[in-house]
Amino acid sequence: MCRHVAYLGTAASLESIVSTPPHSLLRQSWAPRRQRYGTVNADGFGVGWYADGDPIPARYRSGRPMWTDASFVDLARVVRTRCMLAAVRDGTPGMPYGEAAAAPFASGRHLFSHNGVVPGWPQSIEQVAAGLSSTDLMTLEAPTDSAVLWALVHQRLDGGRSMADAVTAVVTLVAATSGGRLNVLLTDGVTITATAYGDTLCWRAGPGGLVVASEPFDDEPGWTDVPDGSLVTATPDGVTVEPLQEPRHLPYRGES
Numbered sequence: 001m002c003r004h005v006a007y008l009g010t011a012a013s014l015e016s017i018v019s020t021p022p023h024s025l026l027r028q029s030w031a032p033r034r035q036r037y038g039t040v041n042a043d044g045f046g047v048g049w050y051a052d053g054d055p056i057p058a059r060y061r062s063g064r065p066m067w068t069d070a071s072f073v074d075l076a077r078v079v080r081t082r083c084m085l086a087a088v089r090d091g092t093p094g095m096p097y098g099e100a101a102a103a104p105f106a107s108g109r110h111l112f113s114h115n116g117v118v119p120g121w122p123q124s125i126e127q128v129a130a131g132l133s134s135t136d137l138m139t140l141e142a143p144t145d146s147a148v149l150w151a152l153v154h155q156r157l158d159g160g161r162s163m164a165d166a167v168t169a170v171v172t173l174v175a176a177t178s179g180g181r182l183n184v185l186l187t188d189g190v191t192i193t194a195t196a197y198g199d200t201l202c203w204r205a206g207p208g209g210l211v212v213a214s215e216p217f218d219d220e221p222g223w224t225d226v227p228d229g230s231l232v233t234a235t236p237d238g239v240t241v242e243p244l245q246e247p248r249h250l251p252y253r254g255e256s
Contacts, residue, residue: 002038002088002089002113002116003025003028003041003088003213004085004086004087004088004103004115004185005018005085005086005217006084006085006086006212007081007084007085007210007211008083008105008187008192008210008233008234008235008236009083009208009209010082010209011052011082012208012209013076013080014077014081014084015073015076016109017079017086017211018047018076022094023215023218025066025086025087025088028041028088029045029067032214032215034200034215035200035215037181041065041086041088041089041090042065042090043089043090043097044061044063044064044065044091044097044098044101044102045061045062045064045066045086045087045089046059046061046062046086046099046103047059047060047072048060048084048085048104048111049082049083049084049212050081050083050084050152052082052250055188055194056108056213056253057106057109059101059111060075061102061104062099062102063098063099063101063102065249066116067127083187083190083192085111085112085187087103087104087185088099089102089103092121092144092145095121095142095144096142096143098142100141100143101160101217103146104185105146109188109190110157110188111121111186112149112150112153112154113185113186114146114149114150114183115181115214116180116183116198116199117179118145118149118180119178119180121145124177125148125178127178128148128152128170128173128178131151131155132151136151142162145161145180148181149174149184152174153167153170153184156170161171161188163186164231164233165217166186166191166193167184167186167231168195168244168245169181171184172244177223180198181197182195182197182198183195183196183197183199183200190235191233191234192232192234192235194231194232196226196227196228196244197228197229198228200215200225202214202226203223203226203239204214204216204223205234205239205243209233212232212239226241230242230243230244231244
């Protein structure tokens, strides 16, 4: 379900990451090579990126397949960025479609994407969503499992947790409560945090920058597969991969 990619490095065009590589996210929207669940990601797409001097990212999202959007082709050709996150969506039956359901989700300086599914929606997530306020629930961008996961991560970020702790706390909580496939990507324009939990994930670093993605977008050397059950933290200084374990520290706001 879905494919996503994040980039951090020297200024690069959106198309050089998302659409021109031989097995880019654009091609993955109809022909992914490693996707274990679903075959076509035609239920919308989105790209978020950061402009120099502005910590708040811009977004372009659509409920249409990426390959049908000629306006995005022009946009991707001319927009350059030092950090971006993009996703194509294979919608889960029973959840709504449309632009609002397409990642990346955003608030403040953060961009978020979820590749996977929380099974048994919506009953399965009621327990973990109980910690969200009525305002959090009423302002969800879409009534989907991905949007709820983002609300839970955002709540913890607002409570002072680091990106790694916020993501780890939510993924381990949902995994223990309902299970599911919980690959997520989160960035603030400076760091990329990701999980491999139930689906494929890989990364590659080079002189110009680094990429974390659901699957390689070319057949060049340097791609490293991330073991399932891992947390990835990528910065300009390098990439660390460690086992995904529930963090041990004081509760976040609203946690008992």
